[in-house]
Amino acid sequence: MILQVALDTPLRRVFDYRYPKDSEAAAMSALPPPGVRVRVPFGRRLLVGILVATSSESQVPAEKLRHAVEFLDTEPVFDAVTFELLCWAADYYHHPIGAVFAAALPVGLRDGQAARLRSLRWDLTATGRQEWQTPSDRRAPRQRALLEWLATNEVRDEAAVTAQFKPDLVRTLAARDWIVAVETDASAQPSLASEAAPPDAAELALTPAQSEAVAAILGSLSRFAVHLLHGVTGSGKTEVYLQVIARVIGTGGQALVLVPEIALTPQLVARFAHRFGTGIAVLHSGLAGSERRDAWRRAHAGEARIVIGTRSAVFASLPRLAVIVVDEEHDASYKQQEGFRYSGRDLAVLRAQRAAVPIVLGSATPSLETLENVAQGRYSRLSLPQRAGVARPPLMRLVDLKKHASEQGLSQPALQAIREHLAAGGQIIVFLNRRGYAPTLFCNQCGWAAACAHCDARMTLHRRAGRLRCHHCGAQSAVPSTCGQCAHPLYPVGQGTERVEETLERLFPEAPLARLDRDTAAARGGMQAVLAEVQSGAAKILVGTQMLTKGHHFPDVSLVVILDADQGLFASDYRATERLAQMIIQVAGRAGRDARAGEVLIQTEFPEHPLLNRLISDGYEAFAAGALAERREAHWPPFSRLALLRAEARQIERLDEFLGAAARLGTGKGASLGAGGHGAGIRILGPATALLARRADHFRAHLLIEADERLVLQRFLSRWLPAVEGLAAPTGLRWSIDVDPLEVD
Numbered sequence: 001m002i003l004q005v006a007l008d009t010p011l012r013r014v015f016d017y018r019y020p021k022d023s024e025a026a027a028m029s030a031l032p033p034p035g036v037r038v039r040v041p042f043g044r045r046l047l048v049g050i051l052v053a054t055s056s057e058s059q060v061p062a063e064k065l066r067h068a069v070e071f072l073d074t075e076p077v078f079d080a081v082t083f084e085l086l087c088w089a090a091d092y093y094h095h096p097i098g099a100v101f102a103a104a105l106p107v108g109l110r111d112g113q114a115a116r117l118r119s120l121r122w123d124l125t126a127t128g129r130q131e132w133q134t135p136s137d138r139r140a141p142r143q144r145a146l147l148e149w150l151a152t153n154e155v156r157d158e159a160a161v162t163a164q165f166k167p168d169l170v171r172t173l174a175a176r177d178w179i180v181a182v183e184t185d186a187s188a189q190p191s192l193a194s195e196a197a198p199p200d201a202a203e204l205a206l207t208p209a210q211s212e213a214v215a216a217i218l219g220s221l222s223r224f225a226v227h228l229l230h231g232v233t234g235s236g237k238t239e240v241y242l243q244v245i246a247r248v249i250g251t252g253g254q255a256l257v258l259v260p261e262i263a264l265t266p267q268l269v270a271r272f273a274h275r276f277g278t279g280i281a282v283l284h285s286g287l288a289g290s291e292r293r294d295a296w297r298r299a300h301a302g303e304a305r306i307v308i309g310t311r312s313a314v315f316a317s318l319p320r321l322a323v324i325v326v327d328e329e330h331d332a333s334y335k336q337q338e339g340f341r342y343s344g345r346d347l348a349v350l351r352a353q354r355a356a357v358p359i360v361l362g363s364a365t366p367s368l369e370t371l372e373n374v375a376q377g378r379y380s381r382l383s384l385p386q387r388a389g390v391a392r393p394p395l396m397r398l399v400d401l402k403k404h405a406s407e408q409g410l411s412q413p414a415l416q417a418i419r420e421h422l423a424a425g426g427q428i429i430v431f432l433n434r435r436g437y438a439p440t441l442f443c444n445q446c447g448w449a450a451a452c453a454h455c456d457a458r459m460t461l462h463r464r465a466g467r468l469r470c471h472h473c474g475a476q477s478a479v480p481s482t483c484g485q486c487a488h489p490l491y492p493v494g495q496g497t498e499r500v501e502e503t504l505e506r507l508f509p510e511a512p513l514a515r516l517d518r519d520t521a522a523a524r525g526g527m528q529a530v531l532a533e534v535q536s537g538a539a540k541i542l543v544g545t546q547m548l549t550k551g552h553h554f555p556d557v558s559l560v561v562i563l564d565a566d567q568g569l570f571a572s573d574y575r576a577t578e579r580l581a582q583m584i585i586q587v588a589g590r591a592g593r594d595a596r597a598g599e600v601l602i603q604t605e606f607p608e609h610p611l612l613n614r615l616i617s618d619g620y621e622a623f624a625a626g627a628l629a630e631r632r633e634a635h636w637p638p639f640s641r642l643a644l645l646r647a648e649a650r651q652i653e654r655l656d657e658f659l660g661a662a663a664r665l666g667t668g669k670g671a672s673l674g675a676g677g678h679g680a681g682i683r684i685l686g687p688a689t690a691l692l693a694r695r696a697d698h699f700r701a702h703l704l705i706e707a708d709e710r711l712v713l714q715r716f717l718s719r720w721l722p723a724v725e726g727l728a729a730p731t732g733l734r735w736s737i738d739v740d741p742l743e744v745d
Helices: 020-028 080-092 096-105 126-133 141-152 158-164 169-174 209-218 237-250 262-276 289-303 311-315 344-355 368-375 412-421 497-507 526-536 576-588 609-616 620-636 652-667 708-727
Strands: 002-007 013-015 036-040 046-055 118-124 179-185 225-231 252-257 280-283 304-309 320-329 358-363 380-384 393-401 427-431 438-441 460-462 467-469 476-478 491-493 512-517 541-544 556-562 599-604 642-649 683-693 698-707 734-740
Touching: 002 036, 002 118, 002 344, 013 036, 046 698, 080 096, 080 311, 096 311, 118 141, 118 158, 126 141, 126 476, 141 158, 141 169, 141 179, 158 169, 169 179, 169 476, 179 652, 209 237, 209 380, 209 642, 209 698, 225 237, 225 368, 237 262, 237 320, 237 358, 252 311, 252 344, 252 541, 262 304, 262 526, 280 289, 304 311, 311 344, 320 344, 344 358, 368 476, 393 609, 412 556, 438 460, 438 576, 497 512, 497 541, 512 526, 541 734, 556 576, 576 599, 576 609, 576 620, 576 708, 599 609, 609 620, 642 708, 652 698, 652 708, 683 708, 698 708
Parallel strands: 225 358, 225 380, 252 304, 252 320, 280 304, 320 358, 393 599, 427 541, 427 556, 512 541, 556 599
Antiparallel strands: 002 013, 002 046, 036 046, 118 179, 438 491, 460 467, 467 476, 642 698, 642 734, 683 698
């Protein structure tokens, strides 16, 4: 029998090995199950791979087949559904299967560490129990004390025993065959259903809409169903999640909760811990390797009742999975943008289908794809149209920047509103989706602007750090004092969060201020410190980027000011308006979430724009209906299927040559793909230069592949990509395929 092993390499294939030499005889009677890890020789290295299948033959000549070194597991490291999901994902996203498995495992397990923690537990043997039950003549009291302790204590692990008794005594009784050490699974716990909830786990009273949503979801347990929980911001979606999960874990099941950003996990974990106590595992890339490994082990062993994590947590091994929740399902962070480019949300839906469990997609601004699935009857919609408690929707209005003077990006109506809300004791959010001090450092005399030496982009001024930084490649340099071309002074042009913070500190010195963006959140605990300032009321004004839009609850925020709302109105990407609408609604939803009335000011140069007016007057659903109609007419997703072949190289000529050859392979003008060429329903557009043509000293371009149907696209890619791999790519050229891309730039 031949082992077919997936290894973390760029090659889209599995590798054949013989059984380990000391296992060949046993292999005839007991085949190892797919999903176990295998250590194998690969070149001069030893790698850990995943056994995908066994076969009776190999295309590799017998004399060249190498023996695997050892099996690392006796049982698979993935439950059956997750294993099949990973194999499917490798095929659908056309990514090397070994790299897909590697992405699903913590680093420690990729390196061969144990999937389950093993420990020793001391038990009485039959002889030892007889000795303990025999009347004592009080000789060897310490020996009898050890027998008594083992007979009457449930916790008998090695650490507990050696804490009570000397090792010599333990060895003496073992030598007499009175006690024996038994290897156990250290992470094994009692049945989840038997664990009582903590005393402070009282559920909140539900609104009628929340009750209907909970009942609908619970009614679909033990079968596949997709529920869109479409609730306005502040409508209590999290309480719906909590009450559904309470029922699930009460019957011994496990729940998987996905969130789009690492920053959201601490507050969500705190709320779940308050309700459920222990039994929660957290999985995301911000954890130390050992923390992530141990959380994975707890989920795999069934100890963790609830797993909360970002997109990669969709691959957690959960043997008793009973429900999946995807919070803020519309968020672009669920799509991995490098390497294995998967959608965590889409794979979560597929996992629920294969596991026959319900999945809840929660959002105040659902993606257009999700809304179209509702329209087609594939998903059910559960609506929460009103805010919970006494909270009411905020009053939203546009501020015409052409009519009102502004100071460093802050209009006079906005400044007046800030004064009024501060006087009334409210908190204020000022939103600008641009970090740094200013996006450009400019010379008024000769027109020079600080540009990145490695990208077709300008450097952003970070004044407090005293650096110019490129937000695309990470390059940075000192801030020049004068223009290098004409020696005249340089001026910062435009606003970033730093500059807005500086302006507000000058205009409102009595109001404590905090800033939340990638710079302030970079330090460990930085984001939690800022949020704590706002929650405690220590900060009265919060300036920030899109990190503010995602799920935060600030009960005292009464005013939100949105600066530069026009960024997405005229962008080239077809999803730009959808993202802009979602961003506006999400950040506006931070206002008026408690007893205070909420107000939202949206500054714009285009107050007559239909998107902005539709959002203000009719809400997100009206915008989405119009946007879907436009997508249908333009034949963009969800009414077509896309894939993007991205390539980059240091020489633009080589890039154009490679992409041109790849395009010809697909259009039948070059090497044949077989009978029928690329087939009906396929369109290849390009080569086209990326919006940012040069990044990190590499020129970038792409081919866009468009199909009418998903199956047509997949069949084409399965034939075309192997042909593209066979092209003689120039040295240094890198290319990748992105199926269902979120950005076409």
